[in-house]
Amino acid sequence: MQLEYTERNMQDRMRIDLHVHCSERSACGRSTEEEQIIAAINSGLDAIAFTDHNRLVPERHIQELNEKYSPFQVFGGIEINVGGEDVIVLGIHDPSLEVRKWTYGKLYDFVRQNGGYMALAHPFRYHDTINIDLENLAPDAIEMMSNNTPAAAAEIIYQIASHLKIPVLCNSDSHNSSNMGRYYNVINRFPENEMELIHLLKLGEFRCNMEYKQVSQKNPGFCR
Numbered sequence: 001m002q003l004e005y006t007e008r009n010m011q012d013r014m015r016i017d018l019h020v021h022c023s024e025r026s027a028c029g030r031s032t033e034e035e036q037i038i039a040a041i042n043s044g045l046d047a048i049a050f051t052d053h054n055r056l057v058p059e060r061h062i063q064e065l066n067e068k069y070s071p072f073q074v075f076g077g078i079e080i081n082v083g084g085e086d087v088i089v090l091g092i093h094d095p096s097l098e099v100r101k102w103t104y105g106k107l108y109d110f111v112r113q114n115g116g117y118m119a120l121a122h123p124f125r126y127h128d129t130i131n132i133d134l135e136n137l138a139p140d141a142i143e144m145m146s147n148n149t150p151a152a153a154a155e156i157i158y159q160i161a162s163h164l165k166i167p168v169l170c171n172s173d174s175h176n177s178s179n180m181g182r183y184y185n186v187i188n189r190f191p192e193n194e195m196e197l198i199h200l201l202k203l204g205e206f207r208c209n210m211e212y213k214q215v216s217q218k219n220p221g222f223c224r
């Protein structure tokens with residue numbers, strides 16, 4: 001009986017990449033939305049979140065994508081530059097995310113007020129310090145591994161996250177479909193909707209995962 005439960009439980013786990021770009025909404029995107037989704041499905045993922053640079057996915061469009069590719073799930077987020085670092089925001093669809101000039105402090109307050117989720121993307125990608133106030137304004141998670149996070153930084157990122165008592169994420173930051181599937185997170189169960197996804201992520205009910213497969217093409221070196 002215990003075994004049956006474990007097996008069912010294993011199948012119920014969701015593999016999700018929370019940081020994906022597409023050419024329709026990111027100038028530096030090399031693959032279309034559809035190519036990214038197909039690559040994710042072919043890699044064995046169950047869900048992705050599009051997080052294009054300063055561009056949200058229209059909510060009706062997210063619904064259409066979910067209808068088209070069901071049972072694969074598509075979520076809509078955004079990646080915002082806060083002067084020195086990039087931050088992934090999920091669970092908020094307010095267009096002001098796209099247009100305001102955000103400082104990290106203002107974005108932190110906005111996300112907290114609106115019940116969203118925020119994660120520091122690829123620390124140490126552009127410089128060897130983290131240029132936001134993590135101690136006082138801790139995000140919900142830090143991206144420990146991605147195609148754009150230096151592999152040598154994983155250990156220190158893990159230590160920083162442990163110190164802040166927040167989990168680490170593994171995301172592709174894929175701008176190219178060939179980069180899909182190497183990094184993802186395994187959530188303990190399938191969320192029913194975006195709100196439950198955010199809830200499970202905030203509870204830390206997931207683990208970060210990396211596949212040791214080749215990545216054939218690198219992401220563009222600099223991309224905002």
Ligand SMILES: [Zn+2]
Pocket residue numbers: 079086121122
């Ligand atoms: Zn970025």
Ligand SMILES: [Zn+2]
Pocket residue numbers: 019021051079121173
């Ligand atoms: Zn990105």
